[in-house]
Amino acid sequence: MMTRMRIARSDAVPIALLAAAALSAGAANLLINASHSHLALTLIGVCAYAALALLGDYDPYLLCDTIQSGETAVGTLALYAAALFVTADPYFLLAIAVLALVPYQLFMKAVLSPLKKEIALSGIAAQGIFAVIAILIVVSGARTSIPMAGSVFTGYFSAVSVPVALPAASLALAVIIPFVLKTLNPEMRLLSQGAPFSRRPMWTHSVATAGLVIARSLLAAISLLFAGWTCGIGISVRRLYRGALPDLVMVLSLVCLGQIALLIEALSGPLPAMAASWACSYAFFSLYYCRRVHVYDRYQQS
Amino acid sequence: MIDISNLSLTINGSAVLKDVSLTMNDGEIVGLIGRSGSGKTVFLKSIAGRIHSYGGTVSIQNPAAQEKRRGSRKGVSYYGAAMPQNPEETLYNFLLLARVPFKKPFRPFSDYDRQVTEEYLLALDLARYGEAKISALPDGIFRLMMLAHTLISESPVVILDNPTNDLDIASVRLFRNALTRYVINGSRIAIVSSNDLNFISQTADRIVILEDGLIVETGTADIMNANTIKRYFGINVLISRNIYNGKPEIHLFPDA
Numbered sequence: 001m002m003t004r005m006r007i008a009r010s011d012a013v014p015i016a017l018l019a020a021a022a023l024s025a026g027a028a029n030l031l032i033n034a035s036h037s038h039l040a041l042t043l044i045g046v047c048a049y050a051a052l053a054l055l056g057d058y059d060p061y062l063l064c065d066t067i068q069s070g071e072t073a074v075g076t077l078a079l080y081a082a083a084l085f086v087t088a089d090p091y092f093l094l095a096i097a098v099l100a101l102v103p104y105q106l107f108m109k110a111v112l113s114p115l116k117k118e119i120a121l122s123g124i125a126a127q128g129i130f131a132v133i134a135i136l137i138v139v140s141g142a143r144t145s146i147p148m149a150g151s152v153f154t155g156y157f158s159a160v161s162v163p164v165a166l167p168a169a170s171l172a173l174a175v176i177i178p179f180v181l182k183t184l185n186p187e188m189r190l191l192s193q194g195a196p197f198s199r200r201p202m203w204t205h206s207v208a209t210a211g212l213v214i215a216r217s218l219l220a221a222i223s224l225l226f227a228g229w230t231c232g233i234g235i236s237v238r239r240l241y242r243g244a245l246p247d248l249v250m251v252l253s254l255v256c257l258g259q260i261a262l263l264i265e266a267l268s269g270p271l272p273a274m275a276a277s278w279a280c281s282y283a284f285f286s287l288y289y290c291r292r293v294h295v296y297d298r299y300q301q302s
Numbered sequence: 303m304i305d306i307s308n309l310s311l312t313i314n315g316s317a318v319l320k321d322v323s324l325t326m327n328d329g330e331i332v333g334l335i336g337r338s339g340s341g342k343t344v345f346l347k348s349i350a351g352r353i354h355s356y357g358g359t360v361s362i363q364n365p366a367a368q369e370k371r372r373g374s375r376k377g378v379s380y381y382g383a384a385m386p387q388n389p390e391e392t393l394y395n396f397l398l399l400a401r402v403p404f405k406k407p408f409r410p411f412s413d414y415d416r417q418v419t420e421e422y423l424l425a426l427d428l429a430r431y432g433e434a435k436i437s438a439l440p441d442g443i444f445r446l447m448m449l450a451h452t453l454i455s456e457s458p459v460v461i462l463d464n465p466t467n468d469l470d471i472a473s474v475r476l477f478r479n480a481l482t483r484y485v486i487n488g489s490r491i492a493i494v495s496s497n498d499l500n501f502i503s504q505t506a507d508r509i510v511i512l513e514d515g516l517i518v519e520t521g522t523a524d525i526m527n528a529n530t531i532k533r534y535f536g537i538n539v540l541i542s543r544n545i546y547n548g549k550p551e552i553h554l555f556p557d558a
Contacts (some may be wrong), residue, residue, distance in 0.1 A: 057390070183408055189391065190399040196384035199403045199455070239390075 018252035025259035041158035045227020052219040058188040067232035070126025097221035150270030230261035232281030308358035329488035333506025334495040350380040379457040389437030400454040
């Protein structure tokens, strides 16, 4: 059944504000001569992150953004290590980022409880390791040989030149993955409730879980490589927003934060842009967890 | 019909089921009672195909229920302690998901799927919680939802382990009515284990008492007398009769 999308008055205000903020930040970026390709390629990361947030409907492990879960830190470490010691080829970098995120996701699924704060705590540990390695590199005086190393935080592929096919393929994946999952919506939603409810052979559950892990890793890697750390608010905003159009608000929020981060990068450098994105991400994450109401013990947060 | 023959199960060197044999007929509600640790849950899980390492045979004479799949037996619905992992789902959507095994991939739910879902939504008085997320449901409503999810699957065999836990008296009545209707067409079997002896005596067509992995008594509700309760539960009770159906009701004596 087709439903006509109508924007309620309560949704119109935040949508208009976010759109205005995103346009203003984008216009400011253009005024200070930001690269058009950089601005455009960042949007591919936003699309990938929006697709990743939509996976949350089928995967209860996706309760927090990739910054809180530590995936961004793990992906960044893998990206630096790969670029320093293995290859600078963008296809390989994407593949290596995905290959680093798959085992981390499997670790989350096998060891951590999805409904408690274990994933967020694991994410803090991953970020701690990342920070220690970064400090050691800085203190030792070693210079990284990665071109535009700082731009990893606002989208490495947006800052260096990449073959046209790579952003095209990444955008296609960001559109196709949620579309395929949408067509299998009831089946995937039932599988997300756990094996005892699926009443299908166990291998079906395993295949679906593996598919979700690969899809999430792929989208997280694309988002990291094209938009860096600037997208880490999507899942929190989508869950926090109580209006009728959480997906639209989420996408606009991502575009807005991405453009503001690029502006900060242009004015102050990549590290302040990353710090601002990180702070925004934890602000929304904290707000979401503080506003969650768990009257009953079944899904009580520890 | 379910034919269980010489069902045995040993867990960690301890025999929890000892040559259990039982036949259950279509259209029957079988009530399973016994002390905690008597083997009720493992017996039910063995029938449901969730435990595989048992000896003996469990034969279900229904084509839909006979096919065995890893992790469960197709056509057998089991209500136990499993918790849905995605608390963001709404109650109505969660119930509708019980019809997923009956729909083809890439196809929408049929009108019949929605009709069955709405029927149980009304039968168990859950309609007003339809749009509530399952994480926000009170325990009693959550349990009713889980029971509705089990019944909506319309399996030939439905197995319910302690279904009345957390239910208030009105919900117990609604559930009992829904369960009676579930088997009324004579082609389904409901197996219910409960520590609520009054619920079992008022609901079950046949009662099976399990002790230390053995079936020690089986019969109609009339086997629920003071001697039986004393023998298998170790307490003195007063038995009266329900004035509407004549079935026994169990009353505890106040402490001396």
